[in-house]
Amino acid sequence: MKNPVIFVMTKEVSLYYTFRDKVKEIFGNHIQLRSNHFPPVDLKEVDLILWSGADELYHDLVDSNTIKAPVITANRTVDFNKLERLFQLKQGTRCLLVSNTEEGAYESVDLLNRLGFDYLDITPFSNDMEVLPEVTNMDVAITYGLAHLVPDGVKQIIDLGNRSLDLSTLFEIAKELNQDLEHANHMTMDYVKNFVRIGKELAALADEQRYINSQLEAVLDAAQEGIIFVNSVGKITLINDQASSILGISEKEAYSQHYTDIIPAFPIEEGSNRVQETQERMVRVNGRDLLTILNPITVSDKFLGSVVIFQDISHVQRLEQEIRRRKSDAGLIARYTFGDIMGMSDRLTETKKMAKRMAGTDLSVLITGESGTGKELFAQAIHQASSRRNGPFVAVNFAGLTESIAESELFGYEEGSFTGARKGGRMGLFELAQHGTLFLDEIGDASEKIQASILRVLQEKQVMRVGGNKVIPVDIRIIAATNKNLNRMMENKGFREDLFYRLNQLPLRIPALRERKEDIHSLIEYFLRKHSITMNFTSKMVEEIERYNWPGNARELEAFIHYLSVTVEGNEADLDSMPPQMKEELLGESSTNRAIQYLEKKGDLPVYKEILECLALHSTVNRGIGRAALLPMIQTPLSDSQLRTKLQILKESKCVVTGVKKQGTRITNLGLKVLEEL
Numbered sequence: 001m002k003n004p005v006i007f008v009m010t011k012e013v014s015l016y017y018t019f020r021d022k023v024k025e026i027f028g029n030h031i032q033l034r035s036n037h038f039p040p041v042d043l044k045e046v047d048l049i050l051w052s053g054a055d056e057l058y059h060d061l062v063d064s065n066t067i068k069a070p071v072i073t074a075n076r077t078v079d080f081n082k083l084e085r086l087f088q089l090k091q092g093t094r095c096l097l098v099s100n101t102e103e104g105a106y107e108s109v110d111l112l113n114r115l116g117f118d119y120l121d122i123t124p125f126s127n128d129m130e131v132l133p134e135v136t137n138m139d140v141a142i143t144y145g146l147a148h149l150v151p152d153g154v155k156q157i158i159d160l161g162n163r164s165l166d167l168s169t170l171f172e173i174a175k176e177l178n179q180d181l182e183h184a185n186h187m188t189m190d191y192v193k194n195f196v197r198i199g200k201e202l203a204a205l206a207d208e209q210r211y212i213n214s215q216l217e218a219v220l221d222a223a224q225e226g227i228i229f230v231n232s233v234g235k236i237t238l239i240n241d242q243a244s245s246i247l248g249i250s251e252k253e254a255y256s257q258h259y260t261d262i263i264p265a266f267p268i269e270e271g272s273n274r275v276q277e278t279q280e281r282m283v284r285v286n287g288r289d290l291l292t293i294l295n296p297i298t299v300s301d302k303f304l305g306s307v308v309i310f311q312d313i314s315h316v317q318r319l320e321q322e323i324r325r326r327k328s329d330a331g332l333i334a335r336y337t338f339g340d341i342m343g344m345s346d347r348l349t350e351t352k353k354m355a356k357r358m359a360g361t362d363l364s365v366l367i368t369g370e371s372g373t374g375k376e377l378f379a380q381a382i383h384q385a386s387s388r389r390n391g392p393f394v395a396v397n398f399a400g401l402t403e404s405i406a407e408s409e410l411f412g413y414e415e416g417s418f419t420g421a422r423k424g425g426r427m428g429l430f431e432l433a434q435h436g437t438l439f440l441d442e443i444g445d446a447s448e449k450i451q452a453s454i455l456r457v458l459q460e461k462q463v464m465r466v467g468g469n470k471v472i473p474v475d476i477r478i479i480a481a482t483n484k485n486l487n488r489m490m491e492n493k494g495f496r497e498d499l500f501y502r503l504n505q506l507p508l509r510i511p512a513l514r515e516r517k518e519d520i521h522s523l524i525e526y527f528l529r530k531h532s533i534t535m536n537f538t539s540k541m542v543e544e545i546e547r548y549n550w551p552g553n554a555r556e557l558e559a560f561i562h563y564l565s566v567t568v569e570g571n572e573a574d575l576d577s578m579p580p581q582m583k584e585e586l587l588g589e590s591s592t593n594r595a596i597q598y599l600e601k602k603g604d605l606p607v608y609k610e611i612l613e614c615l616a617l618h619s620t621v622n623r624g625i626g627r628a629a630l631l632p633m634i635q636t637p638l639s640d641s642q643l644r645t646k647l648q649i650l651k652e653s654k655c656v657v658t659g660v661k662k663q664g665t666r667i668t669n670l671g672l673k674v675l676e677e678l
C-alpha cells in the first residue's frame with residue numbers, strides 16, 4: 001500500500017521542519033511529507049494538506065476546485081519549558097514580539113497575555129506592518145523560532161522555539177490518514193510529563209506558604225491536563241482550572257477537603273513511599289476515564305506531598321474507536337459467505353444447514369461457541385444469505401470496550417454533547433446498520449447499562465443519540481455472539497434474562513474443532529492456500545495434529561501454520577517443528593491417556609476414581625494419607641489388602657506416590673489430570 005502523503009504549507013521553512021519532526025516522531029517514517037519550500041509538489045498525489053493557518057498561503061497554492069484532499073489547520077502549542085525563560089523578566093520590561101505576519105504577531109501577544117505575562121510591556125512586530133513600531137528603546141525581543149527577523153538594535157533575544165503541533169492536530173492527522181494510534185498514550189504522557197517539573201516547583205511553593213507564583217499558576221491553568229497537589233496529610237493545596245473542570249469541583253471546595261472525598265480512586269497513598277513517579281494508570285472518576293501519573297515531591301528528605309497530573313482520555317479513546325471503525329472496510333461489508341466456511345464433517349455440515357435456514361428469517365440469532373470456532377464467519381455468512389445482503393453488515397465487539405465508548409458507538413451523539421464530540425455529531429452503529437445486520441460480538445462483555453440500552457432499542461425499534469432529543473426509527477437484524485456461558489451469567493445476575501431471550505430467538509452453536517476432527521485437514525489445506533505456503537507433514541506429525549485438542553480452534557490452527565511457515569527449514573514439518581506449548585500439551589495428554597488405559601485394563605475404574613478423589617481432597621504435597629485413615633473414607637467396601645493392591649496399581653500408573661517412611665500415599669500431578677478426565 002502507498003504511504004500517505006501530507007503537504008505542509010508554512011511560511012517559514014524552519015516551521016516546516018518543526019512540524020515534520022513532530023509528525024515523524026509520532027507516526028514514524030511511513031508518512032511522507034512535502035513542503036511548499038521544496039517544489040515541485042503534485043497536489044493530486046497528496047492525501048492531506050496541513051496548513052499553518054496564519055497566512056494566505058492556502059489560497060495562493062491550492063485550487064480547491066480541483067484539489068480534494070482534506071485540509072487541517074494546525075493548532076499549535078507552546079513549549080512550556082521554554083516559557084520559563086520569561087519568568088526572569090521584571091514587570092514593565094519592554095518587549096518586542098517578533099513574528100513573520102502582523103496577524104501572527106498580534107496572536108502571539110494575545111497568547112502571552114492569556115498565559116499571565118500581561119505585566120510585561122509587549123509590542124507586536126512584523127516586517128509586513130504598514131507602520132513599524134519604534135524598536136530602539138526595547139529591552140528584549142521575544143520570538144517563536146524567528147530570531148533572524150528581529151530588527152537590529154534589540155540586544156537581547158528570547159527565542160521560545162517554533163510552536164509545534166498540538167495534540168488535537170496530531171489526532172486529526174491520525175484520523176484523516178487512518179493511522180494507528182498506538183503511540184497515542186505514549187505521546188500524551190510525554191506531553192504530560194513536560195509539566196511535571198513545573199508542577200514540582202509549584203507544589204513546593206504551594207505547600208510552604210500557599211503562595212502561588214502568579215505566572216506559574218497561569219501557565220498551569222493554560223495546560224490541557226488536570227494538575228493537583230495533595231500535601232503530606234492528604235489535603236489538596238493546589239488545583240488548576242482543568243482539574244476543576246474534569247473533576248467538577250471548584251477551587252474553594254477542593255481546598256477545604258481531604259482528597260479521599262473527591263478523588264478516592266487516585267493512587268495518592270502510594271506517593272509517600274516512593275521516590276520516582278508512578279506508571280501512568282487509568283482511573284474512573286464521574287464516568288470518565290482518566291490517565292493519571294503521580295509524582296512524589298521530596299525536598300531535603302522531607303516528603304511534602306504528591307503532584308498528580310491527569311488527562312481525560314475519553315475523547316482520545318473515541319478517536320481511536322473511530323479510526324478502528326474506519327480502518328476495517330469489513331466494518332460495513334460482510335466478506336464471507338457459507339462457501340468460505342471450510343469443513344465437510346457431519347457436525348459442521350449440519351450447523352451450516354441450520355444457519356442457512358436461519359438466514360431466511362429476520363429473527364435474532366445468538367451464536368455460541370469457543371473462541372476461534374468461526375462465529376463471526378457464520379454471522380457474516382448469515383447476513384450474506386439473508387434478504388438484507390445488500391444492506392450494511394456492522395460489527396461491534398464489546399470485549400475491552402468501556403461503557404462510555406460503547407454507548408456513543410452504539411447510539412451516536414449530537415454535536416457538543418461531551419468534550420471531543422465531533423462537529424455535526426455522529427451516527428451510531430444502530431443507525432449505520434439501517435436495513436442491514438448489526439453483529440454484537442462478545443455480547444457477554446457488555447455492561448449492565450449497555451445491555452439495558454440494547455434491550456430498549458430492540459423493543460422500541462428506535463434510537464436516540466447521546467445528547468439528542470430526536471427519535472430515529474431503526475430497521476435492523478441482530479446477530480449476537482459469545483464464548484461465555486450466558487446461562488451461568490444469568491444465574492449470577494451478570495446477564496439480563498429479558499435480553500437473552502430477545503437475542504436467543506434462534507440459537508446456533510458452532511462445534512469446537514475437537515468435536516469435528518475431520519475438518520482439520522480441509523482447514524490446513526485452506527490456510528496453506530490462503531497464505532500461499534507449500535508444506536508437507538510427516539506421518540508422525542499428522543498423527544499428533546489429529547490427536548491434539550485445538551483449544552483455540554481454527555484460529556489456533558491458522559497460527560500453527562504461520563508458525564511452521566517461519567520456523568521450518570525446507571518444506572517438511574516434523575515433530576521437532578511443533579510449537580513448544582503444543583508439544584507439552586500432547587506429551588502431558590499422552591501420559592494421562594496411558595495411565596487411564598492402564599487402570600481400565602486392571603478393571604474397577606470407578607474405585608480407582610474414588611481413591612484418587614479421596615487423596616486429592618485430603619493429601620497435600622508434603623503429607624500423604626496412611627491406609628488406615630484412607631479406608632473409612634472410601635464408600636466402596638474394600639478390605640485392607642484389597643486397598644493395598646489398588647494403591648499398588650495406582651502407583652504403577654504413576655497416579656500416586658507412597659512415602660518411604662510411613663508418610664502415606666499422595667496423589668501426583670498426573671493423578672490429578674487423570675481424575676479430571678475420569
Ligand SMILES: Nc1ncnc2c1ncn2[C@@H]1O[C@H](COP(=O)(O)OP(=O)(O)OP(=O)(O)O)[C@@H](O)[C@H]1O
Pocket residue numbers: 340341342343369370371372373374375376377378441481482483523526554555558
Ligand atoms: N470453518 C472455517 N473455515 C475457514 N476459516 C475459518 C473457519 N473457522 C474459522 N476460520 C478462521 O478462523 C479465524 C477465527 O474465526 P472467527 O473470528 O470467526 O472466530 P470467532 O469464533 O468469532 O472467535 P472469537 O470468539 O475469538 O471472536 C478467522 O480467521 C476465520 O476466518
